[in-house]
Amino acid sequence: MIEVTDIAFNPGERLNGFSKDCEDAGAIASFIGLVRSQKGSVDKLRLESYPGVTEQGIEQAVAQAKNRWPLTAVLVIHRIGTMGVGEPIVLVATASKHRRSAFQSCDFLMDYLKTDAVFWKHQSGPDGDMGGGEWIEPRAQDYADKNRWSDP
DSSP states (O other): OOOSSSSSHHHHHHHHHHHHHHTTTEEEEEEEEEOOOTTOOOOOOEEEOOHHHHHHHEEEEEHHHHHHHEEEEEEEEEEEEETTTTTHHHHEEESSEEEEEHHHHHHHHHHHHHHHHSSEEEEEBTGGGGGTEEEEEOOHHHHHHHHGGGOO
């Protein structure tokens, strides 16, 4: 299941519901991303997407993960809109019969979301956009993390 939404979600509740639907899985790996304060310099994060295109890209990444690992289920929830510090941005959960496949596929999907998913991220501080807001780009380390999946 893939969901790009401007509605806040409870990761624990969503993960609990996901796990109930994974009776054939022996392992579930998950990742929850939160808005960080950056030592008080950030109080809001705004994410924008390209409706339809963003979801299609995530669907393709999920299909790649399913081709690469024997997954029984996948859940990707990604927020758009404005969020405050501590709010969940993303939940990725993967289920498989074995833990290694669950761990690796979850990591693979997060690397896609960090580097190639069609999202624009803007953070602002306590003073708003005029007080040092900035657009966020993937870091070199994010691309290095993603590139390890290209290795045979």
